[in-house]
Structures are given as structure tokens and as C-alpha cells.
Amino acid sequence: MVATFLLRVELPDRPGALGAVASRIGAVRGDLVAVEVVEHREGKAVDEFVVELADGDHLSLLLSEVAEVDGVALQDVRPVSGRRHDRRLEAYTTALIILKERTPQGVLDALASRVCAELDATWSAVLDVEGISVIASQGRPPATPWLMSSLVEARAATVGSEETDAGLRPAGTDGGDVAFVDLTAWDLVLGAGRPGWRFGTRERAHLTALAHLADARWAEMTERDGRVSPPTRPMRAG
16 A cells, blocks of 8 residues: 655755665655755755655665665654645645735634645644734644743844744754744734654745735735734724
């Protein structure tokens, strides 16, 4: 029975390394369905390989073959139900869904849902820091106090660094499995979590791009409808 797996692999950022991994996959008759670059850092690349095996029992053989490639380290392996979604198509789908929403709450609910869909996040949440509350979510985010505490750590970790441009993250986690980014136009914060599966640089940039999309929608709504308030927020005096 065909089984599909996602392998997250760290490999040397040099010509031929990617081909060497692909060759090992082929050596066990694996079908390489998709490859996505997660990040580049310190002479290393982190890539995700989606591989179909004719028999799931061959997974251990596949992993041992990949481990034979010089300089390669397996970070994670997970079963995938069906073929991996098309990232480009998902981006267009998200834009269309958010553009169709006509209310602020609808936009934030759609954003939370699409974050999970695009980043394979277990949960996502839109935080009202001023009101100390979650006003939109998908999945089962941690308790609000934990989210607020993690956000404080993330902001402290990014003070004076370039990390703010690619999404806030908790301190001391080398990317970590929780990420935050400001929804600047809304005066809110978007968070996402994927326990045990860290967000790479490109994925945190992806989260930031989704936040920018929601910010653009807010600007469009205010221009069209005049003064509108985010969910749960009173209208501010001029």
C-alpha cells in the first residue's frame, strides 16, 4: 500500500547535495513528489521532501539511505495524507478567501484558518494584547496567559535584530515551534504553533506575508466603509 511521508532534512548548502538526497530516495524506489526549501543558514540548507513509498514498511530503509549522504541530518519525518498541497495555489486561494470576507471578524477568522492550512500549523490565534484576549482562532491554541507570556519573550528576543521583519519568535528556540507576527493595521498579533516541528525562516516570512495580506484587506475595508473597528474593539474617538 502506497504511503506518503514528509522528510525535513538539513544538508550542506553546496551543489550536488540535493541531488545526492534525491538519488538515495530513488535507490529505495521512492517517488519524490515535491521538494521545498525551508531555509538557508550558516552554510546549511533545510529542505522538505515529500516522498511516496510503495510500502510504508520501507521507511526505515529510506531513512538509513538518506542518512548515508555526507553532511546530512534528518530533522523530522511525518506521514502525509495524500499528496502535498501546492503552495502557490494555496496562496491564491487564501487571497481570494480573505478578499471575499466583508466583515473584520470574517477576515480574522479566515486568516486563522488559512494559517493552519498553509503552514500545517496545529493551531493559530489572533491576539488582542490590549484586551488580553483571543478574538479569532483555529485548532486548539494554548491558554491566553501562555500566549501572552510567549509573545513577551518573542518581542524581547527580537529587540534590535532583523527578526522583526520575518515574524516574531520566542527567545532561545532557534526558530521554535511557535511564531508571532504583528497585524500592524489591526493593532493585533497573529500567532501560530506546530508542536515539535519548528518554523524555518521562510515559513516565518510566509506568516508575515499572510499578516500583510490581512493588513491590506483592513485598509481596503476602511477606505470603502469609512471608520470600522476590529472585533471587540470600541470605536476610538477622533
